[in-house]
Amino acid sequence: MTVQTISTSPFAGQRPGTSGLRKKVSIFEQPHYLENFVQSVLDTQPNLAGSVLVLGGDGRYYNSTAIQTLLRMFAAHGIRRVLVGQNGILSTPAVSHLIRKYRAAGGFILSASHNPGGSDGDFGIKFNTANGSPAPEKVTEAIYAQTQIIQSYRVLIAPEIDLGRLGETVLGETMVTVVDPVSDYAIYMESLFDFDVIRKLLRSGNFRMCFDAMNAVTGPYARAILEDRLGAPAGTIIRGIPLPDFGGEHPDPNLVHAAELVARLKADDAPDFGAASDGDGDRNLILGKNFFVSPGDSLAILTANAHEVPGYRKGLAGVARSMPTSRAVDRVATILGIPYYETPTGWKFFGNLMDAGRVTLCGEESFGTGSDHVREKDGLWAVLFWLNLLAVKKQSVEEIVRDHWEKFGRDFYTRHDYEGIESNAAQAWMNALQEAIPTLPGRSFGSRHVMHCDDFSYLDPVDGSLSTGGGIRVLFENGDRIVYRLSGTGTNGATIRIYLESRRFKGYSVDVQETLAPLIGIARELSNLESYLGRVEPDVVT
Ligand code: G16
Numbered sequence: 001m002t003v004q005t006i007s008t009s010p011f012a013g014q015r016p017g018t019s020g021l022r023k024k025v026s027i028f029e030q031p032h033y034l035e036n037f038v039q040s041v042l043d044t045q046p047n048l049a050g051s052v053l054v055l056g057g058d059g060r061y062y063n064s065t066a067i068q069t070l071l072r073m074f075a076a077h078g079i080r081r082v083l084v085g086q087n088g089i090l091s092t093p094a095v096s097h098l099i100r101k102y103r104a105a106g107g108f109i110l111s112a113s114h115n116p117g118g119s120d121g122d123f124g125i126k127f128n129t130a131n132g133s134p135a136p137e138k139v140t141e142a143i144y145a146q147t148q149i150i151q152s153y154r155v156l157i158a159p160e161i162d163l164g165r166l167g168e169t170v171l172g173e174t175m176v177t178v179v180d181p182v183s184d185y186a187i188y189m190e191s192l193f194d195f196d197v198i199r200k201l202l203r204s205g206n207f208r209m210c211f212d213a214m215n216a217v218t219g220p221y222a223r224a225i226l227e228d229r230l231g232a233p234a235g236t237i238i239r240g241i242p243l244p245d246f247g248g249e250h251p252d253p254n255l256v257h258a259a260e261l262v263a264r265l266k267a268d269d270a271p272d273f274g275a276a277s278d279g280d281g282d283r284n285l286i287l288g289k290n291f292f293v294s295p296g297d298s299l300a301i302l303t304a305n306a307h308e309v310p311g312y313r314k315g316l317a318g319v320a321r322s323m324p325t326s327r328a329v330d331r332v333a334t335i336l337g338i339p340y341y342e343t344p345t346g347w348k349f350f351g352n353l354m355d356a357g358r359v360t361l362c363g364e365e366s367f368g369t370g371s372d373h374v375r376e377k378d379g380l381w382a383v384l385f386w387l388n389l390l391a392v393k394k395q396s397v398e399e400i401v402r403d404h405w406e407k408f409g410r411d412f413y414t415r416h417d418y419e420g421i422e423s424n425a426a427q428a429w430m431n432a433l434q435e436a437i438p439t440l441p442g443r444s445f446g447s448r449h450v451m452h453c454d455d456f457s458y459l460d461p462v463d464g465s466l467s468t469g470g471g472i473r474v475l476f477e478n479g480d481r482i483v484y485r486l487s488g489t490g491t492n493g494a495t496i497r498i499y500l501e502s503r504r505f506k507g508y509s510v511d512v513q514e515t516l517a518p519l520i521g522i523a524r525e526l527s528n529l530e531s532y533l534g535r536v537e538p539d540v541v542t
Contacts, residue, residue: 001158001172003076007151008032012041015148018346018488020126022112025062028123032153034066035073036473038108039153042077044139047344048105049078054098054128056090056181057110058217058280059242060117063088066110066125068160073158075156075172082174086180088163089242093283093370093378094185096132096348097526100374101184105130111217111280114252115491118245122491133351133375135476137467140348172299182224189225192311192373193388201391202232211383212261212276212285215239215247221281221380230387235455251278253285253367253379254542255292266290273390273397277379282347283367284382288397296326296413299363301404302385303332306361308392309385311373320350320362323456323470324483324499329363334445335408344458344470346487352373352462365415365499367542411503412515416523416538417487418496426486426494429532433472433484436460440474456483473497474526479503482523496533498523 011030014021014037021037026035042048049315056069057063067088074082083098084090090098092109099107106318112124129137135143156172157205169176201207211226219240226232230405237262239247250257253276265287274287288292293301303319306312319333320341333340341359343349347368353359354372363369368377386397393400440453456470472487480502487495500519513520523529530536 003154003156003172003304005152005154006032006035006055008036008153010148010150011036011381015144016126016135019113019134020109020124022115022122022489022491024491025119025121025123028062028066033155034069034125035155036150037125037143038070038073038149040143040150041296042073042205042263043150044142044146045106050080052081052102053079054083054090054095054102054104054107056085056095058091059087059244060111060123060246060279061119061121061244063244064125064163065109067163068157071161071171071176071444072156072158073153075158075174076154079174082176083179084163084176084450086166086178087162088484089181089217089220091181091221092379093374093376094181094221096128096374096376097185097188098179099128099132101131101439103130107132109280112491113280113489114250114283115489116246116250118160118248121245122539126437128375131375132438134346134348136348136351136465137470138465140146158316182221185221186225186229188373189384190229190379193384194310194391195230197391198384198387201387202226202230207273207390208271209236209265209273209275209387210261210271211237212253212258212274213237213240214251214253214258214276214278215241215243215249216251216277216279216281217242218277218281218379225380225384246279253283254483254540255277256540256542258285261285262287264511273386275383275386277383278367281379282370282377284369284379285367286382286386288401289343291398293397293401294326294413295363295365295367295369296321297401297404298382299325299361299369300328300332300408301400302382303329303336303361304404304408305389305393309388312360312371316360317357318359320353320359322346322349322364322483324367324415324497325363326411326501328408328411331408341461341519344456344467345488347377349458349460349467352460356462358462359421380470409503411501412512413499413501414512414516415542416498416500416520417540417542418533418535419490419539420492421494421496421533423494425533426496429496429527429529430472430484430486432532435529437472440526445526446518448478448480448519448522451475451477454492480519482519482526482541486528498527498538
């Protein structure tokens with residue numbers, strides 16, 4: 001087996017976005033495209049040579065091919081050992097856990113998360129550092145800079161590794177260990193939650209649940225944990241086998257893309273609890289009978305009730321949320337007397353706060369919730385947290401949420417997405433909004449008066465790094481808020497996100513879109529949406 005040095009030249013646009021490098025499969029399939037990015041990571045992270053790495057993905061199209069390529073490049077780079085998921089499968093939180101558990105120097109996750117898969121879908125790659133967290137901006141920027149000057153990469157000429165067989169294979173001087181993707185993660189979950197009380201609930205005969213794995217990575221995890229360990233009956237999991245194209249569906253656990261689950265939870269004989277996770281297993285959707293729990297509420301409720309769950313009984317150091325996420329959790333933190341942090345969008349910003357012991361729980365409006373048990377958001381963890389609460393509190397999902405609103409007030413919250421917008425038009429719209437920032441405070445829109453407007457920036461309190469351009473926020477005197485952002489995860493033109501939030505302490509039975517309708521109108525008027533984009537109605541409402 002010999003190491004070959006292959007000449008290459010830079011590709012434009014290899015800057016990681018909100019969560020790694022995401023592009024169409026056809027872009028990744030170009031000769032040298034994947035290799036250039038991986039070599040740039042290896043070149044800029046000198047600590048990786050001689051170390052242990054974790055490698056896995058969500059099983060989407062191109063996953064296995066990419067894994068074989070990465071293994072040959074790791075071997076050429078002198079990586080000592082690679083832990084790779086059987087059949088190339090590892091959920092994102094499981095990668096984070098394995099990095100931490102086996103003290104690896106980092107890991108690579110092959111996924112485009114909730115984006116569609118298949119040969120005409122999306123692919124992605126993300127590098128996580130030794131703490132299990134997505135690489136921080138200073139690392140991703142260094143990687144990007146390297147992709148722009150790269151001239152060659154190295155690869156071991158070697159046969160493919162059998163990823164279906166558990167155990168060890170030597171590749172050059174690198175030991176490749178094919179590991180069970182689920183077992184370490186399942187054991188860890190059992191240490192955080194009260195499996196006995198959950199088992200009792202699931203076997204009681206009075207409680208039914210449905211978990212939608214969306215033909216993606218969480219199928220095997222959910223089966224092993226919910227059915228095998230916790231005794232949920234067969235059939236609890238739907239769409240439980242990971243497919244390379246996710247069955248042609250969009251593996252995004254929201255009310256639009258988890259349509260079958262939502263319909264089941266609305267039916268006359270609906271189960272008591274419904275949940276879903278996304279392509280790579282880090283997002284979660286939580287439903288009760290004919291009842292949707294918005295992600296911001298979910299974070300606030302887990303925070304308020306964490307003392308009911310064994311892994312969090314000792315108390316929370318603090319909580320964090322991304323800026324566009326509803327501020328519901330802030331009020332809970334204030335009452336609990338713990339600090340709360342507002343970070344830019346992207347899980348990578350939570351890692352420093354957790355490593356410094358400043359926060360225990362965190363979450364985002366984009367259906368992500370997690371804790372310091374790993375350094376990624378964790379879909380099944382959130383499902384188990386809710387199951388643990390349901391078992392202990394002996395209330396329905398809706399009762400738990402309504403009790404919470406009674407006590408803390410309610411943040412009516414929605415996000416409107418405009419997808420597939422021509423990139424220049426989206427940028428022009430954003431630029432105009434940026435220019436308008438100084439003119440907005442003091443202006444009135446109907447009965448609402450703008451109190452403050454800015455483009456969010458974040459000074460990391462742990463390492464002092466500054467992140468700018470986090471989204472334009474418009475704060476009104478009555479507490480309402482509008483946030484405008486361009487997505488950093490889309491691959492088809494630009495996606496515009498408008499986040500709307502209104503705090504109320506009464507009237508919580510009112511429909512969210514109806515309640516927010518005046519604010520939605522203001523958000524469109526204030527940003528001149530129609531004149532810039534030629535459209536008014538969003539593609540996706542969550
Ligand atoms: C990623 C990030 C999240 C972010 C989400 C949406 O999630 O990890 O932090 O909230 O994308 O980002 P954007 O609004 O820029 O599209 P995932 O699940 O796709 O990895």
